[in-house]
Amino acid sequence: MGLPLPPGSAENACENGRMAREFVVRDETVVQAPIELCFLLSTSVEIVERELKMHPVRGRTSGFVEGGDTIRWEGWQLGLPQVHESLIENFRPHAFFRDRMIAGRFARFEHDHSFEPRQDGSVLMRDELRFTMRWGWVGEQLGRWVLEPHIKGLLRRRFALLKRVAEGGEWRQYVSEDE
Numbered sequence: 001m002g003l004p005l006p007p008g009s010a011e012n013a014c015e016n017g018r019m020a021r022e023f024v025v026r027d028e029t030v031v032q033a034p035i036e037l038c039f040l041l042s043t044s045v046e047i048v049e050r051e052l053k054m055h056p057v058r059g060r061t062s063g064f065v066e067g068g069d070t071i072r073w074e075g076w077q078l079g080l081p082q083v084h085e086s087l088i089e090n091f092r093p094h095a096f097f098r099d100r101m102i103a104g105r106f107a108r109f110e111h112d113h114s115f116e117p118r119q120d121g122s123v124l125m126r127d128e129l130r131f132t133m134r135w136g137w138v139g140e141q142l143g144r145w146v147l148e149p150h151i152k153g154l155l156r157r158r159f160a161l162l163k164r165v166a167e168g169g170e171w172r173q174y175v176s177e178d179e
Helices: 035-042 045-052 136-167 169-173
Strands: 010-015 018-031 054-059 070-077 080-092 096-104 108-117 123-132
Touching: 018 136, 035 108, 035 123, 035 136, 045 054, 045 070, 045 136, 054 080, 070 096, 123 136, 136 169
Parallel strands: none
Antiparallel strands: 010 018, 018 123, 054 070, 070 080, 080 096, 096 108, 108 123
């Protein structure tokens, strides 16, 4: 019998004919800004680049992603060179979009972004990120002890940045008033 999994952090997924651990990271925040602005800022390549500290090198390399776009990121994470290419899918403006890895180090990687208007005019932004690792038991340990905490921190910092930009005047650096 194995060790119990941390609550809400893992499920099982089939990877190459065997059960691989699926890690699930969730976060949410409330932003006092119009839903259109929150959505647009969440699709900004420049904001993602600013927080992730990786650079877009192919596909959509600036502006705002849309459904069907691909974007290839290159840079360093955790002291290692990284390449991560995503496809933007299930794009429903002001409500939802997903970026799904089509090339990179993970066995599988999906990041759902959802937006809900609230009665007070604010927006509930929710992210759910699911990933599985390659490399069997070693990958599972890397996922559990290194990547899951790292990704939780990235999501928290991303939401803090989006909230600050959307609620202050900084959004004008990314979005023109007529968009």
